[in-house]
Amino acid sequence: MIGAVEVKSPRSYLDSREGILSWLLTTDHKRIGLLYVFSITAYFLVGGFFALLMRLELLTPTTDLVSPETYNKLFSMHGIIMVWFFLIPSIPTTLGNFLIPMMIGAKDVAFPKLNLLSWYLFNLGGLVTLYALIRGGVDTGWTFYTPFSTSYSTTYVVAAALGIFIAGFGSIITGLNFIATIHRMRAPGMTWFRLPIFIWSHYATSLIFVLATPILAITLLMIGFERVLRVGIFDPALGGDPVLFQHMFWFYSHPAVYIMVLPGMAVISELVPAFSRKPIFGYKAVAYSSLGIAAIGFLVWGHHMFVAGQSIYSAMVFSILSYLVAVPSAIKVFNWTATLYKGSVSWETPMLYAIGFIGLFTIGGMTGLFLAALGIDVHVTDTYFVIAHFHYIMVGGTVMAYLGGVHYWWPKISGKMYPEALAKLSALTVFLGFNLTFFPQFILGYLGMPRRYAAYPEEFQVLNVLSTAGASILGVGYILPLIYLIWSWKYGKPAGPNPWRATGLEWKTPSPPPQHNFETTPVVNCDAYDYEAMKEELELV
Amino acid sequence: MNSSNWFRPVAASSISGEYDAFFWALVVVCGIVAVGIAIALLYFAIHYRRRSENQLPPQIKVNVPAEVTWIVLPFLFFMGMFGYGAKLYLDIERPPENAVELYVVGKQWMWKIQHPEGAREINELHVPVGQSIRLNMTSQDVIHSFFIPAFRVKQDVLPDRFTTIWFRATKAGQYHLFCAEYCGTKHSGMIGTVYAMDPHDYQGWVDRGAAEGSLSSTGEKMFHQFGCANCHHFDGHGRGPNLQRLYGQTVRISGGGSVIADDTYIRESILDPRAKIVEGFTDLMPTFKGQISEEQIIQLIAYIRAIGPQPVTGASPWIVQPGTTAISGTEPENR
C-alpha cells in the first residue's frame, strides 16, 4: 500500500519524552488518545457502579435498598455519565484520536493544541458534574425535561448542566479537528475513496459533533437561565412551551445517538475485513451510508415525542423519516455479513466482538423500528422496551465495538499482545451477561413496566431478577479486560508492527509508533483493504 | 388482575387486539430477518474459517444487484411498517363521535378524575365496558403521562394545556394505571387502578357516588360563587363577553389573530385573562389564579360547554387543543 517501509525503529511515542508533565502537556495525538482512555474508563466505572446499584434496587418490587429520591438520582447520573462522559467520547477520542492521523498518513491532527485543550475541557466538565454528584446529585433524568428541571427539581441541575456544557466544547473541538484533519492532512495519493471506512465514519461523526452539539449547549444555557433567574422561557405559566424544550433537546440528542454508534460502525468496518482478509463488501455503499446516517439522522428527532403533545402531522413526518435513516444502517449490516462470504475468517477476540456487535446492533436497530412505528410506540414508549432498545445498541453495539477495537489495536498502542484465551473468555462472558441483562427488559416493556420506576408491581419481579443477575455477569465481563490489558502492558509478549497482517497505514509503522508516526511521509498507491496489492508484503498466497 | 403472560400483557380494549397483532407480526418478520442474518454470519464464519495462516481468499469487492436487493426490499418493508403504524396511531388518537368525556388532572403524585355525572375519584378510574371514553387531561405542575397498559394507550399530560386520549374497554376487570413520564420523587408511586365494569354495575357505582350533582351543574354553582355571572351576562350587556354559544367557536383577539375557544383557552382566560383580550373588550377581568382549583376550573369549563352550541360532543378538535400553543391564524376558518 505504501512505498516506504522503515528499517530501524526510533524511540516510540511512549518513551520519546518522560515525566508526568510530558504527558499532561503533550500535543501528540497518540498520547492524548491514551489520556482519554484513562478518563473515560474512570467514568465508565462510576456509571457502571450506579447501574449496579440500580439493578440491585430493582431486585425487589419495593424500595428497600435505596429510597426513591436516591434511585432517581442513580438513573439520572447513570445516564448523564454514560452518555456524555463515556459513550460519546469513547471511540472518537481514544481510537479516533490515536488512529485517524496514522490511517491517513499524517504526522498529527490539524490542531494539536486544541486537541489537548479538548481533553482538559472534557475533564473540567466531568469534574463539575462530579461536583454536582457529590453535593447530592441530580434527579432530572438525562433528558432534563422542563418544567421539572427548571422549576420543580431541588437538586443540582445547574451544576450538572454546566458540566455537560463545558464538556460539549470538548466534543465540538474534537469534531472540528477531525474535519480539518481529514480534509487537509491526507498523505499524497490518499484520495477520498482510498480512505479506510474508519475515516469515513469518523468524518460523519464529526459532522454531527459540530452541527448538533451547539444546540445542546444553548439549550442547557437556557435551562440554566430559566432556573437561576426564574424567567419564563419554557415555562407554560409565562407563555412558554415545554414541548419546545423537547424539540431542542432531541434535535441534539437524536443525532447524538449516531455520534454514539457511527464510531462503533467505524471499528467494525475495520475488524471485519481484517479478520476475513477481504476488502469490505461494497466499499462505496458503506462509505456513503455513514454520511447518509449523519445527514438523515438530523431529520428524525420528533420520534421521541410521539405522545408528548406534538402535532400528529409532525409525528407522521418524523416517523417516515426514521424509517429512511434505517436504510443506510441496513446497508452496513448486510455488507459486513457479505464481507465474510468466501473469506478467510479467523476467530480472534476482536472478531468475536465484531460478530457480537452485528447481531446485537441488528436487534437493537430493529426494535428501534418498532418504536418508530407510531401506533406501536404509544404503548411501549417510556417503558423498559425503550431501555432495552438503546442498551442493545449502545452497550451491545458500541461498547462491544469499543472493546473489539481496543483489543485489535492494543498491539499497536502498547506494543504488546493481550492474552488471547482470557480475552475470548471475557468476550463470551460479556455477550451472555449482556443478553441476560437486557433481553428480559424487552418483555418487561411490552408488558407495560414504565421506566424510571424505583418500585414496581409484583408481577414484574421474575424478569427483573433475571436482568439483575445478567448485570452482575456483565460487570465481571467488563472488569476482566481491564485487568489483563493492564497486565499485558508490562508482561505481554511483543507484538511486532503488524500482528494481524492487516492492510491499514497504521500497521506500516512500528508498534508502538514513533512520535511522528512515520519515518517518511507515506505515499499511497492502492485502495483500502487491498490484499491483492499487498500480497508479497504480507506473505499471502 | 387479569391474566397476563410473558407473551401478551392483559388485553382489554378495542384496539389492544389490533395492536398485539401488529406487534407480533413485526416480531415474526424482524425475527426471521435477524435470525437469517445471525445464521449467515455464523455459517460464513465457520465454513470459511481460516485454513492456513497465509491464505489469501478470493477478493470479492462488490455485487451491485445483491446490494440493490437489500436496499430496496427492506425499504419497501419499512414503508409498510410506517403505513400500518400510522393507521394504528390514528385509530388510537382519534376518538369516536359518541365518546363520553371525563376530565383528568395530574399532579405530583396523583391522578384526579372527574366524571360528567359529578363523581370524583383519586388514583382510580371507573369506566363502563363497551362505552368509548375520552379523557381531557391537564397537569397542575410538571409533565406526567397517563398510561393504561391493558388498553395500549398513553398520552403525556402537560401543564397549562389539555391533551386527550380515548379508549373503549372490552373486558371487565381491574387494570394498572401508571404515570409514564418521569415527574419527580414519587413518579413510581403515581399509579392507580382502572376498573372496567359491566354497564349495569357501572350504573350502580355512579348512583352510589353521584350525590354532588353533575360536573356542569357544579360548574354553574361555581359560576355564581366566583362572581363570573356579575360580568358575564347572557343578554350581551355585561362587562364581559356573553359566554353562551362560545365553546368551540373562533374568537377574535384584540391586536390581531384569533383563537379557538377550547378547554385550554377557557382555562387560560380564567387564570391569565390578560394573555388574550377579546376584541372589543378591555383587560377588566381579574385573574383567579390561586383562588380557584384545577377541579373547579374543569367544572366551569364543563358549564361553559353545556351552555355552548349543540351538539357538544365532537364539536371540538380531537387531538391537541390549539388554545395557547398553536400559532393563531393558522386554523381553518370553518369551525
Added chain:
Amino acid sequence: MTEPIVSVKTYALIFTSLLALTLTTTLLAYIDLGVFNMVIAITIAVIKATLIVSFFMHALYEFKLVHVIIAGGILWFLILVFMTLGDFLSRGWVK
C-alpha cells in the same frame, strides 16, 4: 490555492452599501406593512449578511470547500427552524 486578496476599493464600496441598507431598513420599518415589515427586515438583513460574508470575509474568493461549509451551516439552521415550526403550525389542524 493561494490566499485571496480583496482590494481596498471593494471594501469601501461594501461598507457604504451596508450603511445605506441600514438606513433603508430602519426607514422602511416606520411604515406599517403588516407581515411584510418582518419580511423586508429579514430580507435586507440577509442581503447585508451576504455582502459581509462574500467580501469582508472574502468567501466569494475562497476554495469550494468553504462554500460547502457555509451552505451546510445555513441549511442546518433552516432544518432546525422549519421542522420545529412544522409542529407548532400544524397543531391546530383538524382532519
Added chain:
Amino acid sequence: MSESSSLAVREQFATADQQRETATVGMWVFLVTEVMFFGGLFMSHIVYRLLHTAAFDRGSADMNILLGSINTAVLISSSFTMALAVHASQEGKWRRLAGFLFATMLIGLAFLGIKFTEYYQHYQDHKVPGFWFESSGADPGAFQMFFVFYFAMTGLHAIHMMIGIGVLAVLLFRSGLERFTSAYHNPVVIAGLYWHFVDIVWVFLFAIFYLPGLHL
C-alpha cells in the same frame, strides 16, 4: 511562499499553503457551530414571536431605535476597519496593521459602551427580567419573554464582542513585535472572520428586536 515563512509552518503541515487552508477550514467550521449556537435562540424566538406576535411587537416598541441604528453603523464600521487591517497584513505593512487593529478595538468598545447605555435605560424602565421587571397591558408573560430573549441574545453577542476584542489585543501586541509579514499573517485573517461573523449576528439582532415595533 518565501523562505522566511517556513519558520511559521508547524510541524504537522507540509507547506504554508496547507496550513493556511487548514486554518481557514477550521475557522469556517467553527463559525458553523456558532451559527447553530445562536440558531437555537433564533429558532425559539421565531416560535414564540409567532405565538405572541402582538406582545413581542410591543416589547420591540420599547427599544431605543436611535441608539440601535447608531450601534449598527458603529459595528459595520468596525468590520470595515477590520477588513482594512487584514488588507494591511496581507501587504506586510505592520504599522498600518497595528493602527487598524487598534481602531477596530476602539470602535468595538464604543459599541459595547452604547449597548450598556441601552441596558441601563432598560434597567431604569424596570424592564430587566429576573431582576426588576414591571409590565402592563395584555399578555404580560409573553411581553416579559420578549425581554428575556432580548437580553439573552444581545448579551451573548456582547460576550462574543468582548472575546473578539481580547483576540484583537493579542494580535495588536504581536503585530507590535513585527510578527506578521506578507507571507505569514493568517491569524489576522482568521480573527477577521470571527469579527465579521459577530457583526452579522448583530445585523439580525437589529432586525428582529429593534425594527418590528417601529410602526406601532
